[in-house]
Amino acid sequence: MGERQISKAVISRLPRYHRYLGELLNSGTERISSGELSRLMKVTASQIRQDLNNFGGFGQQGYGYNVRYLRDEIGKILGLDHDHAMIIIGTGHLGKALANYENFNRGSIHIVGLFDIRKEVIGTKVRNTEIRSVEELPSFLKEHEVEIAVLTLPKKNATEIAQILVENGINAIWNFAYTDLNLQLPEDVIVENVHLSDSLMQLTYRLNAAQQKEEN
């Protein structure tokens, strides 16, 4: 890859390629042309070729893509060829949903700790992992190599907890709290925000636009 800057749009499409190639592999497909992949994924073949050319191509003209090779190479680009230790802070329904998510547990991402602020859940377990007090975060992070912290807690606690995490060496946060944390953290901290209501509003936008079109 060298020094080339890959656009955000391309990066956002890579996980989808990885997912489709994984499904093809599971169904026993060894080789696929960009045309077939295009029909399956409902994107143009030229988009697929352009996207993959950002990383050197992976295909041979007229011969298509080797599915396993391409899936593995995209996996490497996505950092899935090595393990990532992750902790979850906030074990409400959303935190529990993520702690139970089988796609993480069978992949390269491992949940190594669960934390909460609520006294009544501390000491209970989710999937054999004990829920600890957030007060233990600094010592836990000294003793364990943790790469990613997930924030599934109310907005009002998110900034304070994020700052504790960053002070203790975390530099990747998967944030579900209803705030853009990157405004309060050092520039080099990687924050991926998931704002579920933003996604729902895109749905209501499309509903609204479709209804207005009907009325015209």
Next chain:
Amino acid sequence: MGERQISKAVISRLPRYHRYLGELLNSGTERISSGELSRLMKVTASQIRQDLNNFGGFGQQGYGYNVRYLRDEIGKILGLDHDHAMIIIGTGHLGKALANYENFNRGSIHIVGLFDIRKEVIGTKVRNTEIRSVEELPSFLKEHEVEIAVLTLPKKNATEIAQILVENGINAIWNFAYTDLNLQLPEDVIVENVHLSDSLMQLTYRLNAAQQKEEN
């Protein structure tokens, strides 16, 4: 808006404007310049002006934006000025997280039904709403006006349930199952996919890219 086609990128940014303007309103800010909004949201002022110009502008040169007016107008564009009835199918942790999400319950989106396939949860309640059997979906949808269905269920059941929903008049699906439903549904059904592991992979990509940069 007329017949203008608004780009997906602009639409994806509208909920964030709505969120920031709501926070400004809560903190008592009545008027804001595009420069101030730019610093707050960490996007360029020209991007803000361009985005809002898609809908007619809303600002007066040199006078800034009226926060409440702009928030309400963006709310209208997002379809938030009228109520939307929503049902959730799948009441595992993720379904329960959404059923309990206060941002929905105080806004224009109302959860009117919960459904599950698992006999042991049917008849129990989440937030005063009884969980019904998915077998009741067709009759429920005849008796109630429902606009949006949320799928928080395993991939293996998602397609079948989506087809039942569409046959019974649903044309907007907020899909959390690990599959792109739009491949199996009529073109005019609005599907907003939320693939949480795709989001996590964008985080591991950025981690990986940052580590490679350090090594070079």
